[in-house]
Amino acid sequence: MSVSHPAIEIDHLSCAFRRSEALHDVTLSIPTGCVFGLVGLNGAGKTTLIRHLIGGLRPRTGRVRVLGEDPTQTPESVMQHVGYVAEEDVLPRWMRVGELIDFMRALYRNWDDQLCDKLLEQFSLDRSTKLADMSKGGRARAGLLVALAHRPQLLILDEPSYGLDPIARQDILEAVVRTASDEGRTVLFSSHLLDEVSRVCDTVGVIGGGRLLEVIATEQLPERYCEVVGELSIDDLAQRELPGFFGWQNRGREWSVAVDRRAYPDEATLRREIGGELVHEVRPLSLERWFSARVNDRELATIPRTPAVEELSA
Numbered sequence: 001m002s003v004s005h006p007a008i009e010i011d012h013l014s015c016a017f018r019r020s021e022a023l024h025d026v027t028l029s030i031p032t033g034c035v036f037g038l039v040g041l042n043g044a045g046k047t048t049l050i051r052h053l054i055g056g057l058r059p060r061t062g063r064v065r066v067l068g069e070d071p072t073q074t075p076e077s078v079m080q081h082v083g084y085v086a087e088e089d090v091l092p093r094w095m096r097v098g099e100l101i102d103f104m105r106a107l108y109r110n111w112d113d114q115l116c117d118k119l120l121e122q123f124s125l126d127r128s129t130k131l132a133d134m135s136k137g138g139r140a141r142a143g144l145l146v147a148l149a150h151r152p153q154l155l156i157l158d159e160p161s162y163g164l165d166p167i168a169r170q171d172i173l174e175a176v177v178r179t180a181s182d183e184g185r186t187v188l189f190s191s192h193l194l195d196e197v198s199r200v201c202d203t204v205g206v207i208g209g210g211r212l213l214e215v216i217a218t219e220q221l222p223e224r225y226c227e228v229v230g231e232l233s234i235d236d237l238a239q240r241e242l243p244g245f246f247g248w249q250n251r252g253r254e255w256s257v258a259v260d261r262r263a264y265p266d267e268a269t270l271r272r273e274i275g276g277e278l279v280h281e282v283r284p285l286s287l288e289r290w291f292s293a294r295v296n297d298r299e300l301a302t303i304p305r306t307p308a309v310e311e312l313s314a
Contacts, residue, residue, distance in 0.1 A: 005068035007032045007154050007186035008053060013062035015048055015210075022048045023210045026062070030203075032153075033184035035176070037201030037218075039194060039291055045210040046190045047087065050158050053188070054084055067153055080109060083147035087159035091131050091139050098127030100146060108150035116149040123171060137168030144175055155179050155187045161196060169196065176200050198287045208295040222284030228274065229256045229281040242273060247293020258285055258293040 008030040015023040023045050030036045040046050051057045052064050055071035055078065064071065071078045091100065097120075105111045120127070123141035131139055140160065147155065157176065161169040177200055180187050191197055197204060198218065205215040216224065231254045244263030249256050264270040271279050285293075 005032075005065065006030055007034070007067060008036075008188065009063075009065040010049075010052075011063040013049075013052065013059055013064060015052070015057065015060065021210050023052075026207075026210075026212045028205065028212055028215065030186065030188065032186050033180075034203055035180045035187045035189065035201045037197035037204040038188060038190040038207060039192065039197055039204060040207040041192065041295055044207045044295075046207055047158055048210075049207070050156060050188070050190060053156060054079070054082065080150075081153040083150065083152035083155040085140075085143050085147050085155075085157045085160045087162050089136055089139055091143055093130070093132035093139075095131055096127065097125050097129050097131065097142055100131065100142060101127065101149075104146040104149070111150045115151065116145065119145040119149060119175075122175075135165075135168075137164045140164055140168055141171060144172060148175060148179060151182075151185075153185060155185065156190075157188065158190045159192070160189075161191065161193055169193075173200055194288050194291055204287065206291055206294045213294045216290075218287065221287060221290060224261060225285035225290060226259050226261055226270075227256055227283050227285045227289055228259055228270065228279055229254065229283070230274070230278045231255070231280055247289075247296060249292070249296075256289075258289060 006029045008028065010026055010028040013023055013026045014021070026045075026049065038046050038049070048057070052059060053066050053071060055075040058072045066078050067081055069078050095103070101116060105113075105116075119125075123145060125138070125142060125145065129138075131142065134142070144160065155176070157172075160172050164172070173196060176187055176189060179185050180200070187200075189197065189201055201218060203215065203217050204221075206213045244260035245257050246260075247258040259270065261270075264273065267282050270282065
C-alpha cells in the first residue's frame with residue numbers, strides 16, 4: 001500500500017443518528033509518522049469518528065480515506081495495514097492467548113512471529129492462559145499484542161487505557177511510543193486522559209459536540225497560547241470582546257482566561273488590554289487548560305481556528 005498519501009484524510013464528514021448530530025463537518029488530515037491525540041469529553045464524537053476510519057460506518061456526508069483508500073470500499077485491503085484496539089473488552093474469552101494469536105496470524109499477511117514472541121515476553125503473557133481467567137489489563141495487553149504483531153502502518157487506539165491499572169496503562173503507552181518510532185508508523189490515540197496524551201502525542205485535536213474545534217502541535221501550544229490569571233471581582237471583564245480571549249474560568253475571587261498570543265505582540269500589550277492592575281500572572285497554557293478552555297468556551301464561533309495538521313507539519 002502506498003505511503004505517499006496522508007495516513008488519514010477526512011473531508012467535511014458529518015453524521016447523525018436519529019436526527020441527533022454526532023459529527024459536524026469534520027475535516028482533518030494526519031500525515032504519516034504522526035502520533036495524533038484525539039481528545040474530547042464522553043459523547044463528543046471520538047468513537048463515531050474512529051468507526052468511520054475502520055469501515056464500521058459509511059459516510060453519508062463527506063469523504064474518508066485511510067492509507068489512501070476508502071475503508072468501506074476496500075475493507076480487507078485497508079485493515080491489513082491497520083491495528084485497532086477498541087475501548088470495549090471484546091476479545092473472545094473462551095480462547096486462550098495462543099489460540100487468539102493463531103487466529104489473528106491467519107488473518108494478516110505481514111504477521112511477525114518474532115515481534116509476537118517479544119511482545120508476549122514484554123507483556124508477561126502466557127500462551128496457555130485463558131482470556132476469561134485474565135484481568136481486564138491482561139486482556140488489554142493481549143489485544144494490543146495482536147494489533148501490533150502484524151506491524152501495521154496505522155495503529156488506532158480508542159480509549160485503550162480506560163479502566164486499567166497504572167501498570168497496564170504504562171505498558172500501553174510504552175508500546176505506543178515504540179510503534180511511533182518504528183519505521184515512521186502512524187498512531188491515532190483517542191483518550192480523555194490528558195496526561196497520557198501529553199506524554200506520547202506530537203499533535204492533538206480536540207473534538208466537542210461532534211465538531212473538530214482545533215488541531216495543534218503539542219510543542220506549539222505554549223508558544224501559541226498563554227493563560228492570564230488575576231484576582232478581583234470583575235463581573236464585566238469576561239463580557240468584553242477581547243480578541244483572542246476564550247475559556248474564561250472563575251474560582252471564587254480568582255479568574256483565568258486562555259489567550260491567543262498572536263493577537264498581542266508582547267506581554268506588556270496584553271496586560272494593558274486587560275488592565276495591568278487586574279493581572280497576577282501570565283503563564284504558558286497547559287494541555288489540560290487548553291482542552292477545558294476549548295470544550296467549555298461559550299463563544300466557539302468567535303475563536304480563531306488553528307491551521308490543519310498538514311499545515312502545522314509543513
